[in-house]
Amino acid sequence: MWFDASIVQGFQRVRHTCDQGDRLNGYGYHKHDGRDFASQKIKDGESNIEITTEFIKVPGGKHGGDWGVRIRGEPINPNVPTITSVFFYLGLEGDGSMDIVSPVSKKGLKSPVILEGDTPDLGDFEFQVVDGPLNESPGQGPDQDLSRTQWVDIILPRLLEATKARLTPGSEQLSLEKPYLYFTLENKLAEEDDEVANLYAFQKVFKGGFQFDVLFRSKSGPNGMTSESLGQKLAQKAEQFDTDFENTFHLREKGFKEQEVELGQFLLSNLLGGVGYYYGSSVVDRSHPPMEDEENFSDVPVRPERTKPHGIFTASPSRPFFPRGFFWDEGFHQLLIGKWDNDLSLDIIKHWISLIDENGWIEREQILGDEARSRVPAEFQTQFPHYANPPTLYLAIKRYVDRLGQHHGHAIEHSEKQVTMTSMDDPRVLKNMRLENPVLAKAWLGAVYPKLRLNWQWFRSTQRGHLARFGRTASNQEAYRWRGRTPDHTLTSGFDDYPRGEPPNVGELHADLLSWMAFATRLLKDISSQLGPEYADDVKEYASIEKDMLQNLEDLHWNEEQQAFCDQTIDEEGKPVHVCHKGYPSLLPLCLGLLPADSPKLKAILDDIEDEKQLWSPYGLRSLSASDEFYNTGEIYWRGPIWININYLTLQSLYNNYMHVDGPYRERATSIYTALRKNLISTVYKDYRATGFVWEQYSDETGKGQRSHPFTGWTSLILLIMAEEYS
Numbered sequence: 001m002w003f004d005a006s007i008v009q010g011f012q013r014v015r016h017t018c019d020q021g022d023r024l025n026g027y028g029y030h031k032h033d034g035r036d037f038a039s040q041k042i043k044d045g046e047s048n049i050e051i052t053t054e055f056i057k058v059p060g061g062k063h064g065g066d067w068g069v070r071i072r073g074e075p076i077n078p079n080v081p082t083i084t085s086v087f088f089y090l091g092l093e094g095d096g097s098m099d100i101v102s103p104v105s106k107k108g109l110k111s112p113v114i115l116e117g118d119t120p121d122l123g124d125f126e127f128q129v130v131d132g133p134l135n136e137s138p139g140q141g142p143d144q145d146l147s148r149t150q151w152v153d154i155i156l157p158r159l160l161e162a163t164k165a166r167l168t169p170g171s172e173q174l175s176l177e178k179p180y181l182y183f184t185l186e187n188k189l190a191e192e193d194d195e196v197a198n199l200y201a202f203q204k205v206f207k208g209g210f211q212f213d214v215l216f217r218s219k220s221g222p223n224g225m226t227s228e229s230l231g232q233k234l235a236q237k238a239e240q241f242d243t244d245f246e247n248t249f250h251l252r253e254k255g256f257k258e259q260e261v262e263l264g265q266f267l268l269s270n271l272l273g274g275v276g277y278y279y280g281s282s283v284v285d286r287s288h289p290p291m292e293d294e295e296n297f298s299d300v301p302v303r304p305e306r307t308k309p310h311g312i313f314t315a316s317p318s319r320p321f322f323p324r325g326f327f328w329d330e331g332f333h334q335l336l337i338g339k340w341d342n343d344l345s346l347d348i349i350k351h352w353i354s355l356i357d358e359n360g361w362i363e364r365e366q367i368l369g370d371e372a373r374s375r376v377p378a379e380f381q382t383q384f385p386h387y388a389n390p391p392t393l394y395l396a397i398k399r400y401v402d403r404l405g406q407h408h409g410h411a412i413e414h415s416e417k418q419v420t421m422t423s424m425d426d427p428r429v430l431k432n433m434r435l436e437n438p439v440l441a442k443a444w445l446g447a448v449y450p451k452l453r454l455n456w457q458w459f460r461s462t463q464r465g466h467l468a469r470f471g472r473t474a475s476n477q478e479a480y481r482w483r484g485r486t487p488d489h490t491l492t493s494g495f496d497d498y499p500r501g502e503p504p505n506v507g508e509l510h511a512d513l514l515s516w517m518a519f520a521t522r523l524l525k526d527i528s529s530q531l532g533p534e535y536a537d538d539v540k541e542y543a544s545i546e547k548d549m550l551q552n553l554e555d556l557h558w559n560e561e562q563q564a565f566c567d568q569t570i571d572e573e574g575k576p577v578h579v580c581h582k583g584y585p586s587l588l589p590l591c592l593g594l595l596p597a598d599s600p601k602l603k604a605i606l607d608d609i610e611d612e613k614q615l616w617s618p619y620g621l622r623s624l625s626a627s628d629e630f631y632n633t634g635e636i637y638w639r640g641p642i643w644i645n646i647n648y649l650t651l652q653s654l655y656n657n658y659m660h661v662d663g664p665y666r667e668r669a670t671s672i673y674t675a676l677r678k679n680l681i682s683t684v685y686k687d688y689r690a691t692g693f694v695w696e697q698y699s700d701e702t703g704k705g706q707r708s709h710p711f712t713g714w715t716s717l718i719l720l721i722m723a724e725e726y727s
């Protein structure tokens with residue numbers, strides 16, 4: 001935490017939780033390896049300070065090793081007097097104890113501040129808070145030495161209450177002139193009767209630039225971390241990150257200039273920095289039969305119940321605005337994380353898959369615990385076991401299967417290579433264990449396959465659409481619709497306000513969901529074929545169903561007049577009709593590689609992509625055609641603005657399925673790919689340079705970033721676009 005201590009109003013805008021309302025001029029990780037090193041910059045123009053936080057973890061001993069944080073500040077304008085009050089707090093959850101062992105004084109604690117403690121998991125440990133050599137103090141307080149560290153022993157909810165102006169008669173005017181003298185911690189124990197403090201808070205008040213270190217030293221480790229060793233290791237890790245980044249993405253080799261490389265590092269680092277472990281109960285309504293249509297119980301009240309607490313290890317779309325896991329987003333996140341750190345990505349994917357329940361359902365938003373729910377409007381908190389979300393984890397799993405094929409060049413079950421644990425402390429070994437070793441690779445696929453199949457079966461039962469009931473003719477039963485429809489919204493599709501048939505009805509069929517199902521079926525066929533001959537029946541089943549799905553995609557959803565894949569709905573006479581809105585859902589058959597390279601339907605979709613009156617803009621592909629009656633109407637969420645996730649899917653499919661495959665549209669696919677890639681990179685880069693952020697979406701009219709920021713979830717796919725890494 002920190003605030004501008006030069007003015008009284010500074011305390012009213014304490015920076016604590018990550019919030020868009022803080023009006024910062026940019027913040028985020030510029031280097032983050034996802035495991036043991038990170039460097040973040042925070043530019044606070046209102047307080048005239050740029051803060052850099054650096055973190056490193058050093059394994060060793062019996063309890064995980066040591067870690068250290070270096071916190072530095074520099075005035076943005078060196079000619080403006082700058083006084084910054086900074087807090088660092090340390091707390092314990094669960095069993096254990098921790099106490100200050102430095103000599104305590106009402107004037108404050110001299111550097112280094114030392115604490116000792118123990119917990120069942122960490123054993124005996126020590127904390128040190130160490131001042132940098134050049135720190136300057138703004139002066140002496142009424143009863144405190146501000147060159148020292150101020151402190152309080154407290155329980156967390158009372159931290160801000162403990163930092164308040166302690167005025168004496170006659171000091172009011174001085175407090176307005178020098179508020180840093182008065183807005184300080186009290187340097188005393190704050191425990192009350194029958195309370196045990198679970199947190200120590202430390203405050204430092206600096207004039208101008210500053211630096212201090214916080215060091216955690218495990219007593220079971222061989223060598224305790226020091227400020228000197230912290231500085232050396234941070235420099236080594238920063239250099240290693242730059243090397244690994246270039247070896248992975250080759251941006252300099254591709255001719256990108258240094259500022260563009262910095263953008264790429266920012267994108268990767270913030271996606272990794274948004275990975276976290278969340279724990280708590282969620283809210284689910286299981287009062288309705290999962291196979292019953294919503295229209296049959298529209299007037300029945302919702303009956304939400306808390307689930308048993310559970311955890312999720314996941315990335316998040318946006319640290320300030322969406323600090324939780326989303327099933328729709330996570331598959332896109334893992335495309336980039338998996339390229340950087342294969343095994344970290346597989347751990348996250350497996351964590352998500354473990355949450356698939358006995359029926360095959362998974363909660364599409366992981367809103368776990370009261371803190372997470374406090375960030376979500378009440379009407380969006382309850383999850384329903386018959387609501388789906390695009391199964392984008394299949395995208396990331398396919399990339400892993402592709403990497404395995406490239407790495408080994410043959411089916412993994414034929415390899416006799418054994419596991420070798422060369423160094424379990426080496427991140428470069430840990431990143432690729434399930435890629436380098438076929439035994440581990442097959443074990444991972446075998447572990448996730450049963451739940452993936454169960455989830456696929458759940459989709460095929462709960463999301464299946466009606467055919468015979470509405471007189472539709474099709475060669476098979478593979479037709480699907482999104483449950484959870486409301487007027488003007490299909491939140492379950494991920495495309496929220498994208499126009500569909502109105503009003504919602506049980507006779508709808510959705511082209512995008514059938515596309516996702518065909519893609520998922522193809523992947524499960526590939527995985528089961530890798531697992532061995534005992535899965536031969538599954539392979540045959542998937543092959544047959546995939547063929548049926550692709551046939552129905554054409555028979556049920558292709559509209560010859562509009563030359564597009566369209567949804568179906570039921571008209572006033574109860575007959576099925578097409579609902580055609582050209583945009584991201586109609587692109588999915590191309591995006592997911594479901595169309596052969598010589599398909600005439602591919603030509604029609606390429607026509608729409610290139611048409612400036614339809615999807616093409618100078619900044620990327622629009623989510624909805626500019627000629628559509630609903631373009632830029634209502635919420636204007638998925639009705640025109642540019643989203644990086646579907647633009648990425650378009651580029652990767654052009655690259656993988658049509659540019660390098662013989663077909664009549666090969667040259668055209670190459671031309672579109674080249675121009676679209678250039679436009680997207682330019683859009684994100686220019687706005688990042690102008691604002692310091694990357695955004696949830698971009699305007700198709702100006703290219704400016706819109707809505708939540710920083711949105712370093714699937715917008716980070718720009719890095720893969722820059723690197724042309726699509727496998």
